[in-house]
Amino acid sequence: MPAIREHDIYPNDVEDDDGMPPLVDNPNTSMSFTFFTDMTPITAFSVDPTALCENAWDNPASTSPAECADSPDYPAVQTIDRVSHGKKRDASYIPRPPNAFILFRSSFIRSQQVPEKVEGNHSTLSKIIGKYWKTLPREEREVWEAKALVAQAEHRKRYPDWRFRPGANALAKLKVKDGPGTANRRRSTQSTKKGRGNAESKKKNKSKDERCSMIADLLVEGKTGAELESALRNWENGISRVVEVGKGAVGREGERDHEGGDEGNLGEAFPTTNHFQMESAQFSQDLFLLGHVNTDGRDHPATSQPRCKTPHDDRFKVPLTAMFKRSLSAPARRFASPADVQGHSRNSSLASNFNDVLSDTASSPPSVCTPSTFPSEQYEDPSVAVYGDSMGHLSPLVLPSGLGDDYPARWNDPYNLLGAQSPVGSLSDCPSLTYGHSPSVSPVDVSFGNYTFPSPTLAALIATKPENISAGLDYPVSYDTQCYSSYSALKGWADDQEGFVPQVFVNQHASAPMIYEWPLDDTIGAGHAPQLHNTFESSYFTNFEF
């Protein structure tokens, strides 16, 4: 029995255990969608999920395309056979899709906000970035999580049959290596951490850790580069002075206001107020689409989630990506018949149902159902998607296959983004989009049933083409072949795919991911927007079943 490698393809992986396909299972399975209603509206995002243009790593919203284009630190296109971490990567190796943190980390590293002199060790950098990550305001973290969703979707599209097989690699490795201690090594981080170290080395670790925390804090305060370096040096000098004078035990915990107390003794040198807040915290509103116009990035009052150094709330309890996960227990209730769906428009009979999504109060009739009340086969109903919150409240969505061939593009399109008549609509016709580089085009509120979505309605997606944007063209969103292929190259997934790139639209209010395919080779010219390509293969959308 040959060792199984992770990237092995399993063409017909039809165990069909519980009828609920795993993340990267065979796409020819049921289509069910479960989303949560109780999540904060997702933030718009309009950059390539892994665009190498991340010079504003911490603030993708304010990344101007021009900067982007000029950005010198695009890594050279990496070849696929690049070996990462000792794993053999032949041409057929398919790596896992990156998660939000990994994307963030990559971007952070690329951005070189932390000078080499401050920290060049990637292990330590990981530590710092991890700490920093924890301080990210929700909105900003959602950006990365959304990017991770995109990366996932793309990964699924490219490798529909790929499955994550942990251990497969290790197994092969074990066979090859056969080192005596290697097999049982079982390096768990905690055992490593707690297992070793006398008091001396523990102390050392602690100071190292504090340094990481300090750097993270400084980053939170907006210090980068040389500024960060000098601030850190100040701090370190302060430390040594304290140690010198007071034998170290004295001001130990006052050095960094890490425990959330605002009365740090070094408050002057190291202000505890976060003057630096992510501008992207505000880009939740559409302006992110305009974000490419937003040159200074400072014009948004940072109102929402302020950064805090010691997050103690539940902001990080539930990752956004988790919210898009398939509900383990709750099946779909059939809210809308395909017929209903057929007639759906901005004022359709679906409205009331959709209303349930938005206001699932106890007063509203049974938009709530308990998992046990529904037979599992309703998962298979492709015409019904489900919003479900953590309480098990479910609400419907519209799926493409329930719409018939005439309206494939209407899936999950409460804004009627693609237009009422043609399944292929032009974005330029859509009143609900905020147009890039056209601030004069004021977004229009869009009514869907009883609910009026305030403008801006939709925010989008992957990358924009810098040169086009800087040319001041009038289109809502665009794509960037270059970024896209960079992305591919970065990931090593690069089959330099011709054709279409998945685009994720996020409905801010319903938090429903909407995926469209966008032609890569479309021409973006003055006055004409790229057309959405709406070949909605069910297999593709199955990928958005979780």
Added chain:
DNA sequence: TGGAATGAAAT
């Protein structure tokens, strides 16, 4: 080649 982080998904 282990180490660092977080998170997804498998055992």
Added chain:
DNA sequence: ATTTCATTCCA
């Protein structure tokens, strides 16, 4: 529950 592996680079 616990483990692997996504990224990244260096010693």
